[in-house]
Amino acid sequence: MHKLPRRVAVVPGDGIGPEVVGESVSVLRTLNRIFSLDMEFVDFPWGAEHYLEFGETLPEDAVEMLNREFGAIFMGAMGDPRVPDMVHARDIVLGLRRKLDLYVNQRPIKLLDQRLTPLKDKGKDDIDFVILRENTEGSYVGCGGWFKKGSADEIAIEESINTRKGVERIIRYAFSMARQYGYEKVTMADKSNAIRFGHDLWYRVFQEIGEEYPDIEMQHLYIDVLTAELIRAPEQFQIIVTCNLFGDILADLSAQLMGGLGLAASANLNPGKVSLFEPVHGSAPKLAGRGLADPVAAILSGQLLLGHFGLAEYGAIIEEAVRDSLQQGITTPDLGGHSTTQDVGAFIRKRIEELADEK
Numbered sequence: 001m002h003k004l005p006r007r008v009a010v011v012p013g014d015g016i017g018p019e020v021v022g023e024s025v026s027v028l029r030t031l032n033r034i035f036s037l038d039m040e041f042v043d044f045p046w047g048a049e050h051y052l053e054f055g056e057t058l059p060e061d062a063v064e065m066l067n068r069e070f071g072a073i074f075m076g077a078m079g080d081p082r083v084p085d086m087v088h089a090r091d092i093v094l095g096l097r098r099k100l101d102l103y104v105n106q107r108p109i110k111l112l113d114q115r116l117t118p119l120k121d122k123g124k125d126d127i128d129f130v131i132l133r134e135n136t137e138g139s140y141v142g143c144g145g146w147f148k149k150g151s152a153d154e155i156a157i158e159e160s161i162n163t164r165k166g167v168e169r170i171i172r173y174a175f176s177m178a179r180q181y182g183y184e185k186v187t188m189a190d191k192s193n194a195i196r197f198g199h200d201l202w203y204r205v206f207q208e209i210g211e212e213y214p215d216i217e218m219q220h221l222y223i224d225v226l227t228a229e230l231i232r233a234p235e236q237f238q239i240i241v242t243c244n245l246f247g248d249i250l251a252d253l254s255a256q257l258m259g260g261l262g263l264a265a266s267a268n269l270n271p272g273k274v275s276l277f278e279p280v281h282g283s284a285p286k287l288a289g290r291g292l293a294d295p296v297a298a299i300l301s302g303q304l305l306l307g308h309f310g311l312a313e314y315g316a317i318i319e320e321a322v323r324d325s326l327q328q329g330i331t332t333p334d335l336g337g338h339s340t341t342q343d344v345g346a347f348i349r350k351r352i353e354e355l356a357d358e359k
């Protein structure tokens with residue numbers, strides 16, 4: 001397999017994107033400098049401002065250029081009230097997912113500080129799992145249309161597309177990830193009792209692929225049961241794999257279990273190829289430019305980026321530094337603290353320097 005270039009395309013985007021990406025890229029630059037990781041960062045201005053000025057969302061040659069020259073894309077968020085139809089966000093966020101075939105949306109859920117979970121009697125050992133969301137198909141393909149739109153007889157049809165190839169590769173990724181990283185169990189959630197065709201395919205493929213991994217325990221749950229179980233007994237989960245729509249919803253619910261959207265990181269992967277890393281949250285326009293945005297979700301997305309480059313041991317240093325910032329109460333107001341976005345970033349970088357000295 002050809003070696004992935006350690007070049008990162010940085011797309012700060014809209015709203016709080018530039019602030020949180022600024023802190024996260026500084027964290028990555030700190031590690032790059034201390035450990036000579038040979039990473040390079042190149043900025044791209046794509047987002048609402050660029051669209052309003054030049055009428056361009058994603059340049060025509062962007063996908064080819066990213067594939068050719070980069071190993072990763074680091075993105076803030078897209079969404080600006082001045083672009084109400086969100087055309088730039090659709091082209092950039094969904095466009096890249098589709099055109100780069102980023103079929104795995106990986107969202108780690110890990111409680112880093114006991115005080116941050118709203119669940120009574122649950123601790124760090126109870127909330128530690130990964131959600132793998134299928135990222136290119138399902139209900140998000142935009143396949144449908146209206147008939148008699150705007151009338152009392154309106155009909156709206158939205159198809160959910162589930163291909164054998166698409167379902168198989170995300171489920172196979174879940175099992176191979178389990179084996180590679182020592183997880184013992186994979187849970188698959190669908191609604192095959194009611195969504196009879198598409199989710200029957202999910203059910204059958206899960207059974208078939210699971211047979212190839214006799215060392216990994218399989219659990220099948222209907223999505224409604226899974227949402228209840230995530231609150232009642234999250235400690236039973238290690239890897240959860242599900243479709244695009246369910247994964248989207250589960251990830252926000254699960255982010256609350258670890259302290260909220262300000263902490264939730266994500267990777268959009270085409271394993272072994274150029275992949276995209278971003279915080280789960282959006283552009284939070286009301287917080288923009290005020291130093292109120294929590295940079296931790298973006299900083300932990302940087303940890304995932306290092307894992308993609310085969311540098312997980314350095315990613316672990318980021319996690320340790322974030323854990324220390326939470327423990328010492330160096331947090332933004334979403335977590336009850338009084339620190340600014342920039343204070344939190346600076347603390348984490350200082351802590352990384354100290355941890356590096358100790359190693």
Ligand SMILES: NC(=O)c1ccc[n+]([C@@H]2O[C@H](COP(=O)([O-])OP(=O)(O)OC[C@H]3O[C@@H](n4cnc5c(N)ncnc54)[C@H](O)[C@@H]3O)[C@@H](O)[C@H]2O)c1
Pocket residue numbers: 016020076077078079080086089093261262278280281282283284285286287292293294295297334
């Ligand atoms: N991947 C993406 O680019 C992406 C994802 C979700 C939403 N969006 C877009 O972002 C815009 C705002 O959407 P929304 O309000 O539904 O979701 P949002 O994630 O921006 O905000 C939801 C809530 O969480 C808070 N929040 C989010 N990130 C935070 C952070 N880092 N620190 C502290 N608080 C934080 C916000 O203040 C708000 O109360 C919309 O245009 C939406 O379409 C983009």
